[in-house]
Amino acid sequence: MLEGTSYVSVVTIPEGSSVQEYGVSFKPAITTVVLGHNSTVKWINNDIVNHWIEAEEADTAFYSATSDSRIVLKPGQSFEYDFDRPGTYEYHSHPWNQGTVIIVAKTG
Numbered sequence: 253m254l255e256g257t258s259y260v261s262v263v264t265i266p267e268g269s270s271v272q273e274y275g276v277s278f279k280p281a282i283t284t285v286v287l288g289h290n291s292t293v294k295w296i297n298n299d300i301v302n303h304w305i306e307a308e309e310a311d312t313a314f315y316s317a318t319s320d321s322r323i324v325l326k327p328g329q330s331f332e333y334d335f336d337r338p339g340t341y342e343y344h345s346h347p348w349n350q351g352t353v354i355i356v357a358k359t360g
Contacts (some may be wrong), residue, residue: 259290260332262355265297265325269349278351283296288359292334293353297325303349305331308342331356 262284268274276315278295297303305323307315314333317323323331335341341353 254270260294261285261290262291262293263293263351263353265295265299265345265349267299268300269299269303272293272346272348278345279350281350282352282354284356285354286352287288287335287338287355288358289304291355292332294330294332295325296330300327302326303345305333305343307347308344312339312341314336314341 255327263283264279266276266279268276270279272336283293285293295305303325305325307318309315310319317333325331333354335355338355338357341355342350343353344350
């Protein structure tokens with residue numbers, strides 16, 4: 253791996269995620285990334301209906317980016333967000349579609 257190279261971490265919204273009884277949600281449900289290395293997360297809607305990404309915690313830039321503009325993803329669309337601070341960021345689409353991004357500081 254080249255120094256300074258960054259990568260995108262991908263989270264998919266699988267088909268069937270809009271139906272609670274199917275028990276399908278974000279894949280992976282928990283994404284752990286390293287700040288400045290792969291701290292850009294890309295959500296891809298692979299379902300056949302619209303979904304959204306909305307942060308749980310107010311007073312964060314992630315919340316502002318998702319709640320102020322209500323990120324709606326039509327089937328096949330994607331949304332990227334570049335996290336710039338270590339922490340744990342929870343988000344949802346439908347109430348049963350829960351996900352977490354954990355950003356850890358780069359070491360060494």
